[in-house]
Amino acid sequence: MADQAIADNEGAAAVVTEGDGVRRRDFINIAAVSAAGIGGLAVVIPLVSQMSASKDVLAESTTEVDISSLQPGQAIKAVFRKQPVFVRSLTEAEIAAAESVSLNALRDPETLAERTVEGHTNILVTMGVCTHLGCVPLGAGDGENRGEFGGYFCPCHGSQFDTAGRIRKGPAPTNLEVPEYAFQSDTLIRIG
Amino acid sequence: MSFPWAQQYEPKYGLTKFLDEKLPLPRLVYNAVGAGYPVPRNLSYFWNFGVLAGFCLVLQIVTGVVLAMHYAPNTLVAFDSTEHIMRNVNWGWLMRYAHANGASAFFVVVYIHIFRGLYYSSYKAPREMIWLLGVVIFLLMMATAFMGYVLPWGQMSYWGAKVITGLFGAIPLVGEGIQNWLLGGFAPDNAALNRFFSLHFLLPFVIAGVVILHIWALHIPGSSNPTGVEVKKESDTLPFHPYYTAKDGFGLGVFLIIYFAFVFFMPNALGHPDNYIPANPLSTPANIVPEWYFWPFYAILRAFTADFFFVPAKLMGVLAMFASILVWFFLPWLDKSPVRSGHYRPLFRKFFWFGLIPAIVVLGYCGGAHLSTTTILLSQIFTAYYFLHFLVILPIISLIERPEPMPYSITEAVLGHDPDSKLGPKPTTASPAKA
Numbered sequence: 001m002a003d004q005a006i007a008d009n010e011g012a013a014a015v016v017t018e019g020d021g022v023r024r025r026d027f028i029n030i031a032a033v034s035a036a037g038i039g040g041l042a043v044v045i046p047l048v049s050q051m052s053a054s055k056d057v058l059a060e061s062t063t064e065v066d067i068s069s070l071q072p073g074q075a076i077k078a079v080f081r082k083q084p085v086f087v088r089s090l091t092e093a094e095i096a097a098a099e100s101v102s103l104n105a106l107r108d109p110e111t112l113a114e115r116t117v118e119g120h121t122n123i124l125v126t127m128g129v130c131t132h133l134g135c136v137p138l139g140a141g142d143g144e145n146r147g148e149f150g151g152y153f154c155p156c157h158g159s160q161f162d163t164a165g166r167i168r169k170g171p172a173p174t175n176l177e178v179p180e181y182a183f184q185s186d187t188l189i190r191i192g
Numbered sequence: 193m194s195f196p197w198a199q200q201y202e203p204k205y206g207l208t209k210f211l212d213e214k215l216p217l218p219r220l221v222y223n224a225v226g227a228g229y230p231v232p233r234n235l236s237y238f239w240n241f242g243v244l245a246g247f248c249l250v251l252q253i254v255t256g257v258v259l260a261m262h263y264a265p266n267t268l269v270a271f272d273s274t275e276h277i278m279r280n281v282n283w284g285w286l287m288r289y290a291h292a293n294g295a296s297a298f299f300v301v302v303y304i305h306i307f308r309g310l311y312y313s314s315y316k317a318p319r320e321m322i323w324l325l326g327v328v329i330f331l332l333m334m335a336t337a338f339m340g341y342v343l344p345w346g347q348m349s350y351w352g353a354k355v356i357t358g359l360f361g362a363i364p365l366v367g368e369g370i371q372n373w374l375l376g377g378f379a380p381d382n383a384a385l386n387r388f389f390s391l392h393f394l395l396p397f398v399i400a401g402v403v404i405l406h407i408w409a410l411h412i413p414g415s416s417n418p419t420g421v422e423v424k425k426e427s428d429t430l431p432f433h434p435y436y437t438a439k440d441g442f443g444l445g446v447f448l449i450i451y452f453a454f455v456f457f458m459p460n461a462l463g464h465p466d467n468y469i470p471a472n473p474l475s476t477p478a479n480i481v482p483e484w485y486f487w488p489f490y491a492i493l494r495a496f497t498a499d500f501f502f503v504p505a506k507l508m509g510v511l512a513m514f515a516s517i518l519v520w521f522f523l524p525w526l527d528k529s530p531v532r533s534g535h536y537r538p539l540f541r542k543f544f545w546f547g548l549i550p551a552i553v554v555l556g557y558c559g560g561a562h563l564s565t566t567t568i569l570l571s572q573i574f575t576a577y578y579f580l581h582f583l584v585i586l587p588i589i590s591l592i593e594r595p596e597p598m599p600y601s602i603t604e605a606v607l608g609h610d611p612d613s614k615l616g617p618k619p620t621t622a623s624p625a626k627a
Contacts, residue, residue: 057378061378077474
């Protein structure tokens with residue numbers, strides 16, 4: 001490239017000092033190309049970043065759920081980040097069933113205690129999104145098929161979840177995701 | 193480049209002479225798809241499908257631009273605006289059905305075009321670049337078709353978008369970030385619909401650009417032909433116009449009869465009824481299936497049910513699905529046989545007809561069917577065969593196969609004798625000219 005620059009600028013060669021020192025023209029060339037390159041990269045930042053979730057989408061990224069009317073054995077379907085979230089009040093029998101399972105028998109070993117908040121182990125909050133391909137599992141509504149393990153059943157490809165929302169059978173690789181959430185009061189959950 | 197005996201463009205009138213000096217566009221067309229492009233004289237109807245694919249692209253762009261004048265890419269009204277096109281817009285129903293079935297027609301035509309390339313080894317030297325560009329076009333087509341299917345914002349649109357963008361979530365560490373970045377949110381919503389519309393409008397023009405490169409690359413060695421013997425002299429070729437414009441015109445007529453039979457008499461036969469239900473993020477359709485042209489790839493995706501060493505099953509499925517097309521990029525170097533045409537390759541022919549084609553057909557069936565242990569098992573077997581065919585069987589065949597005798601020239605293949613042939617006429621058992 002340097003050869004070509006010299007060849008291109010034979011007329012200008014007369015004003016350039018002889019020797020190996022950095023020529024004025026080389027300096028300008030490198031500086032100009034570098035500035036253009038950095039400028040080009042800087043343009044990419046907004047072009048890529050505009051694709052990410054916008055402020056209004058992020059503003060809707062928390063959801064509050066009132067569980068004052070939730071009876072044991074029932075579940076509420078709420079919407080969190082445009083996706084269903086299940087808030088379920090477990091019965092004594094369901095808690096016992098979840099706690100009686102050996103962790104070694106689980107594909108994605110987690111205890112019920114790890115999947116709930118201390119002091120509220122009877123309230124199970126999970127995403128209503130199957131970890132296989134994103135379908136909405138059945139089991140939150142009254143009379144819906146809860147599968148062999150009494151938790152949730154995904155109708156798409158037959159994944160079965162137990163009463164702690166853990167994968168027990170079928171193609172889903174992991175347990176139903178537990179979103180970040182906290183109890184604002186005994187009857188109000190803030191998700192996200 | 194062209195053969196030395198190609199007819200020369202000679203403008204006769206004042207206007208054409210003027211144009212030829214200032215902007216020789218008529219000359220370009222004459223040399224590309226006119227009398228100035230000499231083409232092997234023995235092309236079969238399989239060689240119609242390139243022109244038909246070009247026709248489909250134009251059809252999709254024309255109907256698509258019209259639809260975009262009436263469609264609104266917003267989750268609140270997208271579904272309604274699609275119904276508005278169907279019910280209120282003058283001829284809107286025709287435009288939408290022509291566009292939806294045009295997508296299927298485009299894929300039918302392109303699949304036959306690819307089939308032709310695979311059987312006659314059109315991907316071999318000196319035509320590797322044509323093949324590589326063709327695979328790029330196919331990938332762009334898949335992206336375009338997927339995003340177009342999301343636009344009506346029906347149940348299948350929504351859940352298709354969710355499952356397909358969910359594929360990126362399988363990538364370790366960065367997957368979820370990429371998924372959210374692609375969607376502009378945590379699930380398909382207005383941001384996703386808007387960008388899909390924007391890209392669905394843009395990509396066809398990118399495809400058109402790559403098609404121009406595809407044709408440019410084609411015109412350097414010239415078209416292949418069913419014998420796979422290269423053009424040697426003038427008696428091997430005919431000018432594209434009028435000979436192949438006429439043949440392509442006939443093929444186009446047959447294509448249009450079949451295409452409009454769908455558009456007018458069974459416009460929803462290839463669609464899915466669930467997509468006439470507005471998108472509902474809280475309720476999943478019983479069987480999420482893509483359009484038929486993605487079925488074989490969807491079957492490969494679903495074939496992986498168990499973790500493979502440390503790679504999770506879901507990621508394996510995603511990798512295999514992408515690899516099933518990316519392997520085509522290596523085809524010119526995997527098949528080392530110097531013989532191009534499957535007509536003269538007995539072993540290749542057997543594995544092609546009784547291996548690859550049934551594998552793709554069964555995978556297609558499994559991809560569209562309800563998931564069951566049978567369809568999963570079939571998908572696994574034929575996914576394995578699919579990759580074995582390209583990565584193991586083809587290279588081995590090209591080493592051990594003894595090809596059948598080939599004609600000296602295209603002229604001999606057509607006329608049965610060629611005065612230039614030193615060895616004189618010889619029997620060609622599988623002459624395609626007779627087929």
